[in-house]
Amino acid sequence: MFITNFITTDLIALFVTLAVLFVSYWKWTYKYWQKRNVPYVQPQIPFGNLSNSFKGKEYIGVSLKNIYDKMKLEGSKHAGIYMFNKSIYFPIDLDFVRNIITKDFDHFVDRDFHSNKKEPLQGHLGNLEGTEWRNMRTKLTPAFTSGKMKMMFQVMAECQKDLLTKMHEECLKNKPIDIKDVLARFTTNVIGSCAFGLDCKALEDENSEFRNCGKQIFEETKFETFKRLLVMTFPNITAFFNIWTIRKHVVEFILHIVENTIEYREKNNTNRNDFLQQMIKLKNNPPRNPGEHDGKPLTLGEVVAQCFVFFAAGFETSSTLMSFALYELAKHQDIQEKLRVEINSVLDKHDKQITYDSIQDMKYLGQVVDETLRKHPPAPFLNRKCVKEYKVPGEDLVIEKGIGVMISVLGIHYDEEYYPNPTQFNPDHFSDENKNSRHNFAYLPFGEGPRNCIGMRFGLLLSKLGLACLIKNYKFSINKKTLEPLRYKKNGRVLAAEGEIWLNAQKI
Ligand code: HEM
Numbered sequence: 199m200f201i202t203n204f205i206t207t208d209l210i211a212l213f214v215t216l217a218v219l220f221v222s223y224w225k226w227t228y229k230y231w232q233k234r235n236v237p238y239v240q241p242q243i244p245f246g247n248l249s250n251s252f253k254g255k256e257y258i259g260v261s262l263k264n265i266y267d268k269m270k271l272e273g274s275k276h277a278g279i280y281m282f283n284k285s286i287y288f289p290i291d292l293d294f295v296r297n298i299i300t301k302d303f304d305h306f307v308d309r310d311f312h313s314n315k316k317e318p319l320q321g322h323l324g325n326l327e328g329t330e331w332r333n334m335r336t337k338l339t340p341a342f343t344s345g346k347m348k349m350m351f352q353v354m355a356e357c358q359k360d361l362l363t364k365m366h367e368e369c370l371k372n373k374p375i376d377i378k379d380v381l382a383r384f385t386t387n388v389i390g391s392c393a394f395g396l397d398c399k400a401l402e403d404e405n406s407e408f409r410n411c412g413k414q415i416f417e418e419t420k421f422e423t424f425k426r427l428l429v430m431t432f433p434n435i436t437a438f439f440n441i442w443t444i445r446k447h448v449v450e451f452i453l454h455i456v457e458n459t460i461e462y463r464e465k466n467n468t469n470r471n472d473f474l475q476q477m478i479k480l481k482n483n484p485p486r487n488p489g490e491h492d493g494k495p496l497t498l499g500e501v502v503a504q505c506f507v508f509f510a511a512g513f514e515t516s517s518t519l520m521s522f523a524l525y526e527l528a529k530h531q532d533i534q535e536k537l538r539v540e541i542n543s544v545l546d547k548h549d550k551q552i553t554y555d556s557i558q559d560m561k562y563l564g565q566v567v568d569e570t571l572r573k574h575p576p577a578p579f580l581n582r583k584c585v586k587e588y589k590v591p592g593e594d595l596v597i598e599k600g601i602g603v604m605i606s607v608l609g610i611h612y613d614e615e616y617y618p619n620p621t622q623f624n625p626d627h628f629s630d631e632n633k634n635s636r637h638n639f640a641y642l643p644f645g646e647g648p649r650n651c652i653g654m655r656f657g658l659l660l661s662k663l664g665l666a667c668l669i670k671n672y673k674f675s676i677n678k679k680t681l682e683p684l685r686y687k688k689n690g691r692v693l694a695a696e697g698e699i700w701l702n703a704q705k706i
Contacts (some may be wrong), residue, residue, distance in 0.1 A: 223283075230285040231278025234595055238278040239265055246280030252427055254420035257686050259578025259608050259693050266290060266609025276590070279604070282431045286310075286602045287584070292639040295605055297591060298582060299639075300647035307331065307649070310583035310602035311430055317442045318449050321500060322507035323652065328585070329492075331649075336491040337484075338504065338652060341476040347655050349471045350392055351554040354660055357387040358552065358667050360401040365672060365703065374677035374700040378521045381664065385517035386412050388660050393508040395459050395474045407451070412513050414448045415691075423689035452509075456502045473508055477501045508653065514692045515576040516657045520664050522574040523566060525684065525699050526623045528674040533625060537562055538706075541670050552670075557662050565625035567661060571643035573623055576692040578608035580645050607642045608693070616640035672703040 224243050231238040241247050247265060250256035265288065269277040275291035289295050298306050308327040315321070323334050340346070361384045368375045383400040390398035390408050398408035418426070426443050429436040442449075460478060462468065469475060477496065484495040496504070527534040540562045548556035557563070582603040589596050597603075612620040616636055617627055626632065644651035651657070668674075676682075679700040687696045 227283040227285070228280060230280075234278070236276065236278040236287075236595060237269060237272065237274040238280075239268060241280040244282060246282050246284070248279075248281050248427070252282075252424060254423060254689055257578075257688050257690070257693060258427070259575075259606075260686060262288075262579050262604060262606040263608040263612065266606040266613075270609070270613065276593070276595075281427075281602075284431050284602065286604050287597050288604055288606070290609075292610070292637045294590065295610075295642075296639045296646075298603060299580065299605070299645065299649070302588060303647050303649070305584055305586045305588040305597075306582040306603060307585050308583040309581050309649075311433070311581065315437070316440050317444070318499075319444060319452060319503050319506045322503040324507055324511060333491040333494075334500075334504075335648070335652070337480055337496070340485070341473060342652055342655055344655065346476070347659055348554045350473075350656075351659065351663075353391050353470070353472055354388050354663055355552065357384060357391060357401075358663065360384075360387060361664065361667060362671060364401040365668070366705075369672075369703055369705055374679055375703050376698045377524050377674075377701045378517070378695070378699050381520045381524075382412060382513075382517045383409055384664055385513050385520070385660065388663075389509050389512050389516075392472045392656075393474060393505050393512075394455055395463070395470055395472050396455065411448055411451055412509075414445050415510055415514075418690050420689050426691075452506050453502055456505050457498065460498070460501065474505060477504055511651075512653050512657055512660075514694070516661050518574070518576045518692055518694050519567070519570060519657070519661045521695065521699055523570040523661070523665055524668065524674055524701060525676070525680075525695070526570060526573070527566070527669065528676045528701050530623055531675070533566065533623070534669065534674065537566055538669050538673075541666050545670070552663060552666050554659070557659065557666060560662065560666060562625065563662055563666060565628040567658065567665070568628040568641070569623060569625045572611045572617070572627060572641060573620075574693060575607050575611060575643040576694070577643070577645075577651075578606070578693045580605040580607060580642065582649075605642070610640055610642060613640070671706055673706055675702045675704075676700075677702050 221243060228241050228246075239247050242249050245252045248258060248261050251258040251261045265277065265279060269288070270290055275289075276294055277288040277290065279286045279288050289298060308331070309324070311325060323331065323338060326334050361380070364380055364383070365375075368380065380401075383406070386400035386406070386408050387398050390396050390400070396408070398406055400406040400409040403409075422443075425441065429441060429443055456474075459474065460481075463470075463475070463478060478501070480496045481498065481501050482495065484493055486493065527537065540560055544556050544559045545552065547559070582605075584597045584599055584601045584603065587596055587599050610616065614620060617640075639646060644654040644657075677700040679698070681697045684699075685696040687694045
């Protein structure tokens with residue numbers, strides 16, 4: 199009894215001492231921005247300024263927008279925030295944003311994400327750093343030119359037929375349509391076909407393996423989102439414990455699919471106008487561009503990782519974009535009708551066919567897509583890491599090497615200084631006149647600068663194809679089953695709507 203009491207007292211004392219040490223250390227780290235005279239939002243122990251995101255109560259992009267709004271109201275040109283006890287620089291002034299992502303890019307080449315080198319599929323473009331990133335980006339860039347997009351359009355356009363068949367079947371049921379699901383299936387088919395060279399049958403087959411794989415990557419549980427944020431905050435510790443951010447069976451599925459398809463194509467000398475073919479070329483015949491990259495061929499592991507990122511980065515972003523666009527069009531019948539008139543009049547000049555060129559001629563469709571990406575950017579913040587000490591121009595502040603940077607795209611897109619009445623869906627925000635009168639960096643759905651989205655052209659083309667095909671053939675309205683007002687999901691990798699978007703569709 200005596201010994202038990204003794205041990206209990208010691209354990210309590212040890213626990214209290216550790217707790218005091220932890221709190222004191224955390225409080226000391228929270229002085230970082232104050233010491234540098236940078237405006238900051240009071241952090242809370244232990245999560246810093248993003249406690250709602252860590253607790254799964256609010257999507258991280260929304261938390262960052264709230265910080266943006268608060269600091270902007272106080273007139274700050276920049277701020278300092280904390281993720282756990284990690285200090286993050288948070289530029290608000292658009293000239294500061296421009297400097298970081300373009301003008302002074304050399305100081306901010308990397309992202310501040312984890313890179314557990316032991317986790318398969320992580321050696322992709324989005325995660326690579328420094329010279330490795332530059333080499334890979336230079337090798338991959340030719341795969342995304344307008345010429346290559348035009349070539350690939352045929353592969354994409356094939357998937358239109360299955361989309362229309364699926365819509366026809368859905369309409370026959372005389373029930374509201376879960377449009378997010380239909381578009382996720384369409385996007386799975388397009389990206390699966392272009393990145394993996396496979397017919398994924400996601401629109402035909404309710405239980406398509408690829409559709410399930412997409413779900414497994416993006417439908418994170420609260421715990422998985424927490425784990426990913428932890429990995430972002432403490433990359434070294436989580437790499438030491440070999441924590442993975444993608445489920446093991448997804449990794450195995452992707453490895454198996456890509457390796458088998460490559461083997462099949464190499465054995466049978468098959469050639470196809472898709473990304474995979476271009477990756478195979480980079481593996482077998484490295485391009486000769488002396489001085490621009492290391493000239494080395496891609497390894498099989500590198501090819502698989504790039505195919506994976508095309509799927510992971512392109513699938514949810516593009517299908518979310520189309521879902522939000524149809525939601526807004528269903529709510530704004532006048533805009534939907536104006537778009538339909540444009541689509542039909544352009545198609546009249548192109549033999550009634552949706553082609554690569556006809557899509558380029560649909561100016562208003564471009565404005566609708568731009569406005570959707572402004573209001574609901576799937577990637578609502580940008581991320582960088584300072585790799586070389588950086589003096590902020592015009593300020594008495596030096597950003598130290600290793601400090602992370604977060605830019606609130608959602609905050610900028612809802613800033614009344616750039617978009618009067620920002621909550622209103624208004625494609626005229628992107629008329630030539632309005633675009634020319636705004637700061638160039640007030641619109642960042644694909645990021646900017648050398649590290650912007652490499653798949654922008656592909657994502658836009660695929661989304662415009664899907665939208666043009668649907669709006670031409672169906673009239674959409676909101677079904678009352680849709681949760682309104684629309685709310686964002688609290689977890690997950692991209693900014694998406696909470697719950698299903700149910701639409702009524704009427705064949706035209
Ligand atoms: C509507 C669709 C899309 C949106 C909104 C989007 C958005 C973004 C954003 C915001 C970034 C970060 C840019 C930055 O840090 O400055 C990014 C990076 C990236 N995206 Fe996209 N994306 C889309 C579609 C795609 C597609 C279709 C692909 C591939 C086929 C793709 C592949 C990538 C890759 C590989 C990166 C990393 C680039 C690098 O680090 O060099 N994205 N995307």
